[in-house]
Amino acid sequence: MNSKTKTYELDLQLTPHTTWSQKFWDDLIPAKDKVSSHPLFTDMANGKLSAHCFRNTLLNFYPLVAHFPSYMAMSLAKATQFATPGVTEARNWLIQNIKIEERHLDWYRDWAGGFGLSVETLDTTRPPAAVNAINHYLWSINYRGTLAEGIAATNLAIEWATGDWSIQVYKGIESYANHPEININKRSLAWLRAHAHYDDLHPHEAMELIKRLCDGQPELQQKAFEAAQEGLAYYALALDACYEQQ
């Protein structure tokens, strides 16, 4: 056997949607669009958002970015019943996704740094309650929910909406290039560039895991759907609160 021949599959293979998973995905789109088409992101993409509000938003969302792998780690801790369909794949996928997030903390700090925020300011921030609610929710659902609920709330909901708005904001970010207090360069754009590009498979892979974990179990499907919907509702709430501060 060739030493390079894989005896196991590390990459998660996407399968066609079933009736329930297609409906699950389609029914989430309005809640996802409420986040990705939020006026705060539209203003960011058009260069209309004030530097003050942009900076404040970057500061307020820092804990979500910084703790994202920790939320996934709580789901990973639950992925132990390998005889249950989808659990081994969820374990492998979460480990890979957590590893990817390792670099994202530094990249986000570079982006925030371009807007004048020091690492010390970021590390000591205490977002307003309406913004921080998403963090409490993700700690909670990943701690006490099922594996499918954690993945639905964290990887499907948050990563899906984030990939969508990142594409728009990345396209328009050059409009801030000449601002005297803002430094836009290759380094400060690494986080945005990454999320506008290669993260876009994550929501589809998260949906694939939910399909495998919940197949034939309508109750689990419903709970996972509600977890994703709630994650997106908290995301929108956080954006509303940032937008009101401008």
Ligand SMILES: [Fe+2]
């Ligand atoms: Fe990320």
